[in-house]
Amino acid sequence: MTPAAAALPQLPKAPTGIDGLDEITNGGLPLGRPTLICGSAGCGKTLMSVEFLVRGALEFDEPGVLMAFEETADELAANVTSLGFDLKQLVADKKLRLDHVHVDRSEIEETGEYDLEGLFIRLGYAIDSIGAKRVVLDTIESLFSGFSNQAVLRSEIRRLFRWLKEKGVTTVITAERGDGSLTRQGLEEYVSDCVILLDNRVVNQITTRRLRIVKYRGSTHGTNEYPYLITENGISVLPVTSLKLEHDVSNEVVSTGVPGLDEMFTRRGLYRGSSVLITGTAGTAKTTLAAAFAAEACRRGERSLYFAFEESPQQLLRNMDSVGLHLRPFVEQGLLHIEASRPTLNGLEQHLVTIHKLIAQLQPRTVIIDPISNLVSVGSLTEVRGMLTRLIDYLKVQGITALFTALVSGGRTNQEMTEEGVSSLVDTWIHVRDLEGIGERNRGVSILKARGMAHSNQVREFLVTSEGIRLLDVVIGPGGIVTGASRHTQYMQEQAAGLAAQQEIERRERELERKRRVLEATIANLRTEFESVEEELRRSNQEEEQRQHELTQGRRQIAAGVGQRPGGATPGSESSNS
Amino acid sequence: MDEEIWELRLYVAGQTVKSVTALTNLKRYCEEHLKGRYVIEVVDLLENPQLAEGDQILAIPTLVRKVPSPIRKIIGDLSNQERVLVGLDIRPAHK
Numbered sequence: 001m002t003p004a005a006a007a008l009p010q011l012p013k014a015p016t017g018i019d020g021l022d023e024i025t026n027g028g029l030p031l032g033r034p035t036l037i038c039g040s041a042g043c044g045k046t047l048m049s050v051e052f053l054v055r056g057a058l059e060f061d062e063p064g065v066l067m068a069f070e071e072t073a074d075e076l077a078a079n080v081t082s083l084g085f086d087l088k089q090l091v092a093d094k095k096l097r098l099d100h101v102h103v104d105r106s107e108i109e110e111t112g113e114y115d116l117e118g119l120f121i122r123l124g125y126a127i128d129s130i131g132a133k134r135v136v137l138d139t140i141e142s143l144f145s146g147f148s149n150q151a152v153l154r155s156e157i158r159r160l161f162r163w164l165k166e167k168g169v170t171t172v173i174t175a176e177r178g179d180g181s182l183t184r185q186g187l188e189e190y191v192s193d194c195v196i197l198l199d200n201r202v203v204n205q206i207t208t209r210r211l212r213i214v215k216y217r218g219s220t221h222g223t224n225e226y227p228y229l230i231t232e233n234g235i236s237v238l239p240v241t242s243l244k245l246e247h248d249v250s251n252e253v254v255s256t257g258v259p260g261l262d263e264m265f266t267r268r269g270l271y272r273g274s275s276v277l278i279t280g281t282a283g284t285a286k287t288t289l290a291a292a293f294a295a296e297a298c299r300r301g302e303r304s305l306y307f308a309f310e311e312s313p314q315q316l317l318r319n320m321d322s323v324g325l326h327l328r329p330f331v332e333q334g335l336l337h338i339e340a341s342r343p344t345l346n347g348l349e350q351h352l353v354t355i356h357k358l359i360a361q362l363q364p365r366t367v368i369i370d371p372i373s374n375l376v377s378v379g380s381l382t383e384v385r386g387m388l389t390r391l392i393d394y395l396k397v398q399g400i401t402a403l404f405t406a407l408v409s410g411g412r413t414n415q416e417m418t419e420e421g422v423s424s425l426v427d428t429w430i431h432v433r434d435l436e437g438i439g440e441r442n443r444g445v446s447i448l449k450a451r452g453m454a455h456s457n458q459v460r461e462f463l464v465t466s467e468g469i470r471l472l473d474v475v476i477g478p479g480g481i482v483t484g485a486s487r488h489t490q491y492m493q494e495q496a497a498g499l500a501a502q503q504e505i506e507r508r509e510r511e512l513e514r515k516r517r518v519l520e521a522t523i524a525n526l527r528t529e530f531e532s533v534e535e536e537l538r539r540s541n542q543e544e545e546q547r548q549h550e551l552t553q554g555r556r557q558i559a560a561g562v563g564q565r566p567g568g569a570t571p572g573s574e575s576s577n578s
Numbered sequence: 579m580d581e582e583i584w585e586l587r588l589y590v591a592g593q594t595v596k597s598v599t600a601l602t603n604l605k606r607y608c609e610e611h612l613k614g615r616y617v618i619e620v621v622d623l624l625e626n627p628q629l630a631e632g633d634q635i636l637a638i639p640t641l642v643r644k645v646p647s648p649i650r651k652i653i654g655d656l657s658n659q660e661r662v663l664v665g666l667d668i669r670p671a672h673k
Contacts, residue, residue, distance in 0.1 A: 109665030112600075112654035117591040119637075146636075
């Protein structure tokens, strides 16, 4: 970790080019030193060593010599043709030299002292003729059956390895696994720099090949047992856990394909490149959710890969058509690839390799595996977990959004546990469940976790309709969120209550109107009354004024015409005067 | 059969003690049992390493009986006369 430590020279290594092996060995086999590959029959020792040579010649420009003690050059060439290795071409290009060493005790008589200088000369000649940097001795133990003088043989083998080291060639020696020891002849005593053990195990009728680095002097290395496969492209070692956790992350959000579900996440969807787990009991529409996700990705024009372990592609297409998810056009456009197989068809590792290969081939942005719980039928839980860890790691490094479905058993206690224990590996966990009420089953979806995003805490009821999945609005009853028939009851009750309230309001308004009218009538009455009183008052006032006026007039006349006779004719005379 | 010329080839790697011993021994046996009807060819692999592959030579020294067929190989310094004669399938003439 410190700069000083980092500056120290690392043990030089020769990359093997074999998938995954360089990762476990931190760069390859020790350069210029012998490495022992041991294992029982059928482990692929020869294959691994041949691949080491071929990849060296093709990818790292290091020519190699293959000294075969068991198979002839033609046999070897034929055996590895199936893996796409053209040994004859490499030989013609002077990148490879095959030397078949035939040892048969019946043809050889031993008389007195001898050594194996002939072998050295042959090997030396082969190395020098093409400038080889890599040598494979497959399998040198055959010598033990060819010569009876073990003492000479052992000292010669010891000398051979020393000699190979001095020549600076990276050597791979294969050996058969022995009882109680790594090799039958104890070759591990001579090869002390790096020992790789191959193992072939059959558990529950399924074969898994495993590789372990027993020792690697002067270098750190993965110490676990790593499953490996012999594929069409050679050997592929799968490190159970990636050595580092440092993939890039995307801030982009993609839709789940179900609008209502998107809304349950504050960012309205899932992060691109994250992994999503949908768990649920049987018949809770996990596949439908998965298909909706795939369809949404295809609508965005992104390539998707759907691994179906339960249904055939045709069945899946038909079933999804029935819920309004028309995947067929996407399949025809080449956007959606459905890969269906029975989980029991292959071992877990083979599945993983198939997945890897299809991903490499199709370059999808979205991968769906439906369901992962079925894989348990071909492996133990630990193995499945290991495989899924690797798969999730791989997908994350590739920036592929992954969706897995898993069937969980219906028991109350572990309803939210996944048997595979992958829940800690995934970023988002959506759980669908049966909400069983009186006489009915409803489906509910909830988000158990969503890394890096706030999300709804509600269990949302949803319907699988002929137009897809529809999340229903949340209805809160007296006892919390209600679903199904209770939802209807609640709805009806609310409607009735609403109606009653409406009627009450209308009644009150009518009442008010009535009161207003009564009041207005009263006001009108009062006004009329007031008007009549006013009129009365006004008339009496006028009369009074009239009377006062006449009185004043009368007094004036009296004052003016003293001689005049008082009488009724006076006003008349007055008026005739004027 | 008796008139057939025996072709023997001895593979060595330089003039080592074992090689010299082997050649001396071989010559002695041939003079004793195959006088006048043998050819010995000595191949030094240090000079001609490419020849090692043809006769599947691993051990040094190796004596190969090319003719009469079938091919037989004897490795070592040929110090055990009895085994060499058995190996080469030579029936002692004087007995």
